[in-house]
Structure formats: structure tokens, C-alpha cells
Amino acid sequence: DSGVTQTPKHLITATGQRVTLRCSPRSGDLSVYWYQQSLDQGLQFLIQYYNGEERAKGNILERFSAQQFPDLHSELNLSSLELGDSALYFCASSPPNRDYGYTFGSGTRLTVV
């Protein structure tokens, strides 16, 4: 167990639907990062939050949004889902005093049918 918890582990949904992925960072970590990994590809950075505030944006679609709550857990919302959104979605967290101390969760496998 890495300390970063992602739920659910698997999700199957239909095109046009909306889903919410949840991430609880490791205790003490203030930053949360979301990454998307499409089939047999590297991870693409989506968005970062630090202590409740959006810090950086990557290749995140307008149909996708995220937030980090006061208890530091984060949710990634995916709407108007398309077949191409099927992917592994990873969350990672890092502590405030290390600039490379990433820990990844085990990912959520999203399948859009």
C-alpha cells in the first residue's frame, strides 16, 4: 500500500455519462496530481492541486474538472464521456518539503462503452 488511495479501482460506464474519481493523498502530503494513461502509452499530466488550490494544468479537456477539498482528498470529474476517455487515471501526492517525493496510487481503470 503506497498510502495514496484511489477509488473505485474499476469503472464501466456508457458514452455521454459523467463519473467521479476519488483520491486520498498520503498523510501529510498537500499536493495532488492527476495523470491519464491511455492504452500502452505514457502518463499524461492533467492537473495539480496544492492545499485546496489549483496549481497547474496540463492536457486536461474542458469536459474534465477537478477539485481538492479541505481534508485534502481530491476528485476528478469526467463528463460527456467518449470512448476515447477509456484509460487508467492515476493520482499522485507529494509532501510540502520535498520536490521529488511523489507517491502514486494504484489507479482507476475507466472503460467507456
Added chain:
Amino acid sequence: AQTVTQSQPEMSVQEAETVTLSCTYDTSESNYYLFWYKQPPSRQMILVIRQEAYKQQNATENRFSVNFQKAAKSFSLKISDSQLGDTAMYFCAFMKPYYGQNFVFGPGTRLSVLP
């Protein structure tokens, strides 16, 4: 923008042999971090090794070592005495040396260790 290239989509190696995975990157930064991550079938992202660009000495972690050539912007991973458990996708990644930076990942190399 930074880019990371891994030119070997797939590789295989016999158990107990040595294999080298290639990675090149492009950046205008003078200081940065480079990483190799392993992703086994369990999908978990596991840090294998990390190199800080301002350190000339190549990083080593047990059977894993890197050949860091800063001028050539090359960062290869050598796995010695390969084991069946090394079978995984391997991703090379770049990060700027400031707090809160995200990774830039390469496309990955699928390594199969054969018995």
C-alpha cells in the same frame, strides 16, 4: 517544453542477463531530475531510480544503474542479473527541480524477462 523519448517500444532479455533501456530528453533547463519508473501488470507505478542533473555520478540502486550523459541528453537504465519480476513497462520521466512540478513521461518500453 520538455519532451522524453524512448526509442525501444519492446525488449526482451534472458533471465540473469543484462539489458539496457534507452531514454533521451530535450530541455533548456540546466538543472532537473530524471527518473525511471516501473509499471508491472499490477499497474502500480514504482520508482526504480532517480538522477539529479547537477550530480555527475551515475545513480545506482542494487541491480539497477543509469548512464547519464548530460551533454547528449541521454539517460539509459541498465538492469543487471535480470529477474522474472523485472517484467514490466518502464517509463523514463523528466521533472524540473522546483517544488510542485509534474512529470513529463516517455512512451515506455515493455520489457519481458524470459526464463
